[in-house]
Amino acid sequence: xxxxxxxxxxAKAAASKVKVKAKLVKKPALKVVAKQKSNxxxxxKVSTKGWGKDGKALEGVKVLDFTHVQSxxxxxxxxxxxxxxxxxVERPGQGDITRGQLVDVPGADSxxxxxxxxxxxxxxxxxxxxxxxRVLERLxxxxxxxxxxxxxxxxxxxxxTWERIHGWNPRMIVASIKGFGPGTYEECKVYENIxxxxxxxxxxxxxxxxxxxxxxxxxxxxxxxLHLALGIVCALMQRNRTGRGQRVxxxxxxxxxxxxRVKLRDQQRLKAGPLREYTQFGQDIPFGEATPRAGNDSxxxxxxxxxxxxxxxxxxxxxxxxxxxAPVWEKICDVxxxxxxxxxxxxxxxxxxxxRLKQIFERIEQWTMTKTKFExxxxxxxxxxxxxxxxxxxxxxxxxxLRKTGTVVEVDHPTRGKYLSVGNPIKLSDSITEVKRSPxxxxxxxEILSKVLKFTSREIAEIKASGATGEAPKAxxxx
Ligand code: COA
Numbered sequence: 001x002x003x004x005x006x007x008x009x010x011a012k013a014a015a016s017k018v019k020v021k022a023k024l025v026k027k028p029a030l031k032v033v034a035k036q037k038s039n040x041x042x043x044x045k046v047s048t049k050g051w052g053k054d055g056k057a058l059e060g061v062k063v064l065d066f067t068h069v070q071s072x073x074x075x076x077x078x079x080x081x082x083x084x085x086x087x088x089v090e091r092p093g094q095g096d097i098t099r100g101q102l103v104d105v106p107g108a109d110s111x112x113x114x115x116x117x118x119x120x121x122x123x124x125x126x127x128x129x130x131x132x133x134r135v136l137e138r139l140x141x142x143x144x145x146x147x148x149x150x151x152x153x154x155x156x157x158x159x160x161t162w163e164r165i166h167g168w169n170p171r172m173i174v175a176s177i178k179g180f181g182p183g184t185y186e187e188c189k190v191y192e193n194i195x196x197x198x199x200x201x202x203x204x205x206x207x208x209x210x211x212x213x214x215x216x217x218x219x220x221x222x223x224x225x226l227h228l229a230l231g232i233v234c235a236l237m238q239r240n241r242t243g244r245g246q247r248v249x250x251x252x253x254x255x256x257x258x259x260x261r262v263k264l265r266d267q268q269r270l271k272a273g274p275l276r277e278y279t280q281f282g283q284d285i286p287f288g289e290a291t292p293r294a295g296n297d298s299x300x301x302x303x304x305x306x307x308x309x310x311x312x313x314x315x316x317x318x319x320x321x322x323x324x325x326a327p328v329w330e331k332i333c334d335v336x337x338x339x340x341x342x343x344x345x346x347x348x349x350x351x352x353x354x355x356r357l358k359q360i361f362e363r364i365e366q367w368t369m370t371k372t373k374f375e376x377x378x379x380x381x382x383x384x385x386x387x388x389x390x391x392x393x394x395x396x397x398x399x400x401x402l403r404k405t406g407t408v409v410e411v412d413h414p415t416r417g418k419y420l421s422v423g424n425p426i427k428l429s430d431s432i433t434e435v436k437r438s439p440x441x442x443x444x445x446x447e448i449l450s451k452v453l454k455f456t457s458r459e460i461a462e463i464k465a466s467g468a469t470g471e472a473p474k475a476x477x478x479x
Contacts, residue, residue, distance in 0.1 A: 056083020057431035061236065062452075064089065064136075064143040065120060068096045070192070070218060071177045071252065072149030073116040074225030079145075079232065080119035081424040081433045087139065087448055088117065088439065092124040092470020095441040108416035109438065115421045117438035118411070123449070124442035124470045127158050131468035136160065138453045140168045144245075145232055149177035151189045162247060172245040173235045177224050181251035190252050195220030199256020204263040206293040208280055213293075224255035262299050266291045277303055282355045298323060303357050306390065307365040309373040319390040320373045322364055324357075326350045331383045336367040409435045445469050 047054045061084040065076040073096070080086040090096055098112040126132040140146065146165065148155055155161075155176075165172050179190020180198070188194075196202050196214045206213035217223075231248035239245060257264070266275055267290060274287050278294050281287075298304030304323035311318040324332055329350075333341040341347035346356060353360060368376050373389040380387040391399075397420055402408040409423040414437075424433035449455045449463065463469060 051430050052432040054430065057428055058082040058084040058233075058236075061085070061145065062143040063087065064139045064146040066146060066148035066150070066155070067177075068149065069098055070112075070116060070221035071225050072147055072228075073098075074222045075175070075177070075228040075232070076120065076147050077116055077118055078226070078229045078424070078426070079147075081435070082428070082431055084145075085452075086120040087143070087444075087452065088120045088122045089125050089127065089136070089139070090122055090441060092126055092442070092467075095122070095124065099441060105416045108413070109440070111416075111419060114411070114413060114416065114419065114438045118421065119434075119436045120439055121444035121448060122439035122442055123445045125445075126468050126470070127160075129466060129468045131463045131466035133159060135449070135453065135455075135463060135468065137168060138455070140165055140172060142453060143169075144171065144236065144239075145173045145175060147175045147228070147232070152178055152187050166245065170244050171239060173232060173239065173248060174245065175228055175232045175235070175248040175250075177228055177250050177252065179252050181249065181254055185253075190220075192218055192220040192252075195224070195252035195256050198253045200260040200263055201256050204260060204291050204293055207295045208285065208293050210293070219259050220252045220256050223259055224250050224252045227255045227258070263291045276351075276354050277301060279305070279357055282357045296321070302326065302386075303353070303361075304386075305357075305361050307361065307368045309368050309376060310371055312369070317390045317392040317395070318373060320368055320376045321388040321390065322361070322368065322376075323386040324353070324360065324364070325386050328383060328385045329353075332364070332385055335379060335383065335385070336364050338363065406433065406435070411435055411437050413437045414440070442470065 058079055061079070063076055063079055063084050063086040065072075065086045065088040067073045067076055067088070076084075076086045076088070088096070094100070096113055096117070098116070099109045101110055102112045103110045123135075125135055127136055140160075146160075162174055165174055178186070179188050179195060180186050185198070190198075193202075193214045196205075196219060197212070199220065201219060202212040202214055205215055228248065228250040231250060235246050235248050269275060270287060270289075270291070274281050275292075277297070277300075278287075278292065279297050280292065280294075296304075296306040302323050302325045304321060306319050307322050309318045309320050329348075330342045333339055333347075338347075346352055347360070371379070376387055377389055396402060397408060399408065405427070406423040407425060409421055410418055411421050412418050421435065423435045427433075446460070449460050449469075450457075455463065
């Protein structure tokens, strides 16, 4: 009996051990599941470091920056601001052509260059030499992204075809800006204004009785750089899942057209009749077959124009953009001293106002001309009337709010001294941008060869002696 009891006790103990074991096994499993759920898709634990203290958004991403002029450098500068290590490869001696364009301080890199190449490192390399290609191969194998905006076919002519790059590094993302996508014009070289013209911006900018105009905003270059940066970040995200790189193409014509989307909207609306919110409708000027130039008319359904303010006779920027937004119409009538318009059948409702927009804005302008643009702002903003001052670049460069947010920053440079630049316009709360000066030509050649690409000192000596980085021929010439 005692034996039986002992056996039972043993069995019970064993069973409870099993249970305990089962519990032990089960519990952690449950814990893991719970952990994964709370962290979402196997993401790491939520950081407990302070905001902006846990690295940068693109930290760890290495970019082989083969860009020049404006469009490509805009893209790689953004990537650098978000924390990517951007290695700019430049032709020995000359570098990016913009270093020497529109020079204001003799002997120093131009503002054109410095304002588009912050936070990057520069290596000089003759990509068409044997040793240069040896270094490029190592760069391709080391980097995550190659960005280029050479003329069509130039990368292939260098020997860097997609097949070769993909063979060396299947994870590499190869991102390109070209003027046009595949089609009639794909072989063309393209600059900003060509893209503005071919992308629909110029035909829809300017006044009805004038020639097409290009805009001051660099929508072809910087706009396409932005598009490409988004494509690269998406390709990096996809690579996390697939493990492989891909090609990313942003054509300047496509980028401009994307920004002119509302004009293609209007092109199609023309089939249904005149575009009633365009000033020309109220002037009884017939519409043609294509979206017309609309002067300063508002692009949306709320009529708006640029009006003179006090001082316009001498100050070219004493103007304000004024929108007669329907919900605040009655407040506008009171402000300009036309309270009877609030109930008058010709003015009370938006459709009645559309054929009279020219006359209405002339009346509003009589009022704005009695105030400075900032006084108009002070009066209209508390009433929620949408108005915007025409700010000059001088006013923008001195604006304290833009300085405070880092959108306008002062940067120090060893050869040109202090200058103003536009900082990162995109603000991330956990990846704070610090704007660092642009590199001097080839400033980081040694550092990149040894520390990033891990060439031995003997190999570096060979590369340099070949003239691939530019120093050797220069030294010989000096002898
Ligand atoms: N070492 C050796 N050669 C180099 C080099 C390096 N590090 N970097 C560039 N090159 C070579 C290229 O291989 C190319 O040679 P190739 O024509 O013999 O093949 C040559 O320099 C010139 O390149 P390219 O891009 O044709 O420059 P460009 O000054 O004649 O044209 C653009 C400039 C902008 C018109 C043209 O690059 C272009 O259309 N780019 C795409 C659209 C674009 O981005 N436009 C906006 C620019 S803001």
